[in-house]
Amino acid sequence: MLAGDEEAFEVFGERYSKALYRFALARLDGDRELTRDLVQTAICKALSKLESYRGEASLLTWLCACCRNEILMHFRARRSAPEERAFEDDARPAAGLADAGTVPSGVPGNPVEAGNPEVLVLRRETETLVHMALDVLPGRYAEVLEGKYLERLPVREIAARLEVGEKAVESLLTRARQAFKVTYERLRSERHGVAAEENGRNRRGRDHG
Amino acid sequence: MDEWDPRADRGPDRIAGAPTAGDDDHEVGALLDTAGSRPEIPREDLDAITTAARAAWRRQVEEVARRRALRTRTTVRAAAGVAALLVAALGALWWWSGSRSGGPGPVIAHVEAVSGSVRFDPAGGGATEVAEGLPLGPGAEIETAATGEAPGRLSLRLAGGATVRMDAGTRLRIASANALELRRGAVYLDTGTVDASSALGAGRIEVRSPVGTASDVGTRFAVRLLEPRASALRVRVRDGAVLVARRGVSYRADAGDELVLHGDGTVERRSAPAWGDDWSWVLAAAPRFDLEGRALTELLDWVARETGWSVRFEDERLATSAEEITLHGSLGDLRPDQAPFAVLPGAGLEGELDGGTLIIRRPQGP
Numbered sequence: 153m154l155a156g157d158e159e160a161f162e163v164f165g166e167r168y169s170k171a172l173y174r175f176a177l178a179r180l181d182g183d184r185e186l187t188r189d190l191v192q193t194a195i196c197k198a199l200s201k202l203e204s205y206r207g208e209a210s211l212l213t214w215l216c217a218c219c220r221n222e223i224l225m226h227f228r229a230r231r232s233a234p235e236e237r238a239f240e241d242d243a244r245p246a247a248g249l250a251d252a253g254t255v256p257s258g259v260p261g262n263p264v265e266a267g268n269p270e271v272l273v274l275r276r277e278t279e280t281l282v283h284m285a286l287d288v289l290p291g292r293y294a295e296v297l298e299g300k301y302l303e304r305l306p307v308r309e310i311a312a313r314l315e316v317g318e319k320a321v322e323s324l325l326t327r328a329r330q331a332f333k334v335t336y337e338r339l340r341s342e343r344h345g346v347a348a349e350e351n352g353r354n355r356r357g358r359d360h361g
Numbered sequence: 362m363d364e365w366d367p368r369a370d371r372g373p374d375r376i377a378g379a380p381t382a383g384d385d386d387h388e389v390g391a392l393l394d395t396a397g398s399r400p401e402i403p404r405e406d407l408d409a410i411t412t413a414a415r416a417a418w419r420r421q422v423e424e425v426a427r428r429r430a431l432r433t434r435t436t437v438r439a440a441a442g443v444a445a446l447l448v449a450a451l452g453a454l455w456w457w458s459g460s461r462s463g464g465p466g467p468v469i470a471h472v473e474a475v476s477g478s479v480r481f482d483p484a485g486g487g488a489t490e491v492a493e494g495l496p497l498g499p500g501a502e503i504e505t506a507a508t509g510e511a512p513g514r515l516s517l518r519l520a521g522g523a524t525v526r527m528d529a530g531t532r533l534r535i536a537s538a539n540a541l542e543l544r545r546g547a548v549y550l551d552t553g554t555v556d557a558s559s560a561l562g563a564g565r566i567e568v569r570s571p572v573g574t575a576s577d578v579g580t581r582f583a584v585r586l587l588e589p590r591a592s593a594l595r596v597r598v599r600d601g602a603v604l605v606a607r608r609g610v611s612y613r614a615d616a617g618d619e620l621v622l623h624g625d626g627t628v629e630r631r632s633a634p635a636w637g638d639d640w641s642w643v644l645a646a647a648p649r650f651d652l653e654g655r656a657l658t659e660l661l662d663w664v665a666r667e668t669g670w671s672v673r674f675e676d677e678r679l680a681t682s683a684e685e686i687t688l689h690g691s692l693g694d695l696r697p698d699q700a701p702f703a704v705l706p707g708a709g710l711e712g713e714l715d716g717g718t719l720i721i722r723r724p725q726g727p
Binding site: 170173184196197199275282302 | 398
C-alpha cells in the first residue's frame with residue numbers, strides 16, 4: 153500500500169474503517185460525531201506509522217490499539233471518567249466459539265439477560281466482535297454467511313443471488329466459516345490479551361496512587 | 362492485508378476443538394445469530410473517514426518516495442565516477458521539491474514532525490495545513506495553534522542540517538536557511554548537526570525578533586518572546602553558546618545560562634538547568650526515533666540529546682555490553698523522556714532518573 157497501490161488502499165479503507173468505526177462507537181456510547189473524529193485521527197496516525205507495523209499482531213488489532221489510544225487520550229485530555237469504564241469493558245470476556253451455543257441468544261424477555269448487566273455487556277461485546285470480523289472478511293464471505301445464518305436462505309437462493317452454482321456456494325460457505333472463525337478468535341484473544349495487560353497496568357497505577 | 366489466514370482454508374484441523382464441518386456450522390451460526398445483522402454505518406461518516414485516510418495515505422506515500430529518493434541520492438553520491446547521474450538526480454529532486462513547496466526558488470527546510478494544528482503560508486500564497494515531509498521555501502510563514510484542545514507543535518530541519526522546534530502558539534517566518542523571524546511564541550534550535558559543507562547551511566543561524574536577535578555558536582537553545590505583547594526576549598542555552606544582539610550590543614549566553622532582554626533595555630541573566638519541565642514542549646515536538654535495528658547506545662544518545670539528561674552506566678562492563686545490544690520494534694508515540702523506561706526492560710536492563718542523570722543498571726534481585 154505504501155507503494156501507492158490505489159486498489160490496496162480502497163480495500164483497506166472499505167474493510168478496516170468500518171470495523172474501527174464499530175470498535176470506537178461501542179466505546180463512545182454511540183456518539184457518532186466523536187467516533188468519526190477519533191477514528192479519523194487514529195487511522196491517519198496509523199497510516200503515518202504504517203512502515204513501523206511489523207505484523208506481530210493482526211493489522212486490525214494494531215489499528216484497534218491505535219484507536220483505543222486515541223480514545224484514551226481524548227478522555228485524558230478532558231480528565232473525565234469514561235477512561236476507567238473503557239478498561240473495564242475491555243476486560244470482560246466475549247463469547248468464544250465454544251461458548252456460542254450457551255450465550256444468551258438475545259431473545260426478548262430473557263430473564264437472565266434482562267436482570268444481568270454483565271450479560272448485556274458480554275453480549276454487546278460479542279456483537280461488536282462478530283460485526284468487526286464480518287467487516288474485514290474478504291470477498292463475498294460476509295455476504296454468504298449473512299445469507300445463510302441471518303436471512304436463513306437456502307443454498308439454492310444464495311447461489312442465485314451470487315450468480316454461481318450450488319456447489320460453489322457450499323465451498324464458499326466452508327471457506328467463509330473458516331475465515332470467520334479464525335478472524336473472530338484472533339480478535340477475541342488478542343483483545344483480551346491487551347485488555348488484561350491494560351487492566352493490570354491500571355490496577356497497579358491505582359495501587360501506587 | 363487480509364485479516365484471516367488463508368492457510369486456514371486447508372482444513373478445519375487448524376482450529377483446536379472444532380474438527381467437523383457440522384460444529385463449524387453450529388458455532389458460526391450461533392454467533393451470527395447472537396450478534397444479529399450488522400447495523401448500517403452512516404455513509405457520510407464513512408466518507409469523512411475515508412477522505413481523511415486517503416489524504417494521510419497520499420502524504421505517507423509521498424514521504425516514503427521522498428525518503429527512497431534521498432537514499433538513492435546517498436548511494437549515488439558514494440559511487441565515484443557517476444557524478445553526472447548524481448547531478449541529474451539532485452536536479453530532479455530539486456525540481457520535484459520546488460514544485461511541491463508552492464513556489465519558485467530553493468527548498469530551505471523540510472517539516473519532520475507535526476502534532477496538533479499547524480498552518481503555513483508559503484510566502485503569501487494562502488494558508489494551508491502543514492504535513493510531515495512538506496518542503497518549505499524562503500519566506501514561508503508557519504503558525505502553530507495555541508495551547509488548548511490540540512496544541513500545534515512542529516519540528517523542521519533546515520537545509521544545512523539544523524533542527525528547529527516550534528512550541529504551541531508560535532508564529533515564525535523562515536526568511537532564509539540561516540535566518541528565522543520569531544513573531545510570537547518560542548522556538549528551539551539544535552545546530553549541532555549542521556553540515557558545514559552545505560551551501561545552504563553555511564554560516565550562523567539567527568533568530569530575529571522585535572526585541573533582539575539570537576545567533577548560535579554551534580549549540581542547542583530555546584528562544585521565547587514573552588507576553589504581554591512580545592515585550593521581552595528570553596534565551597535559554599542547553600549546550601554551546603548563543604550571541605544575543607540588540608541595537609549594536611551583543612550579549613553572550615553559555616550552556617546553562619538564561620538571558621532575558623526586556624523592552625525597556627534592561628538585561629537579566631540567571632542560570633537555567635538543561636533539563637526539566639521548561640523543556641517538555643521541546644520533547645513533545647521531537648521527531649520520532651526509528652528504533653528498528655539501532656544500537657541501544659544510539660537510542661541513549663538521542664535521549665540524552667533531546668532531554669538534556671546525562672547518561673551513566675552502572676559500570677564499565679555494562680557500558681561495553683550495551684554497545685552490542687540491537688533494538689527491534691517501534692517506539693510509537695513515546696517521547697524521548699519515556700522511551701528508555703519502555704525499552705530498557707526488554708534489553709534486560711533498567712533505568713533510574715536521578716536529578717538530570719539517567720543511570721542504567723542491571724535489575725536488582727528481589
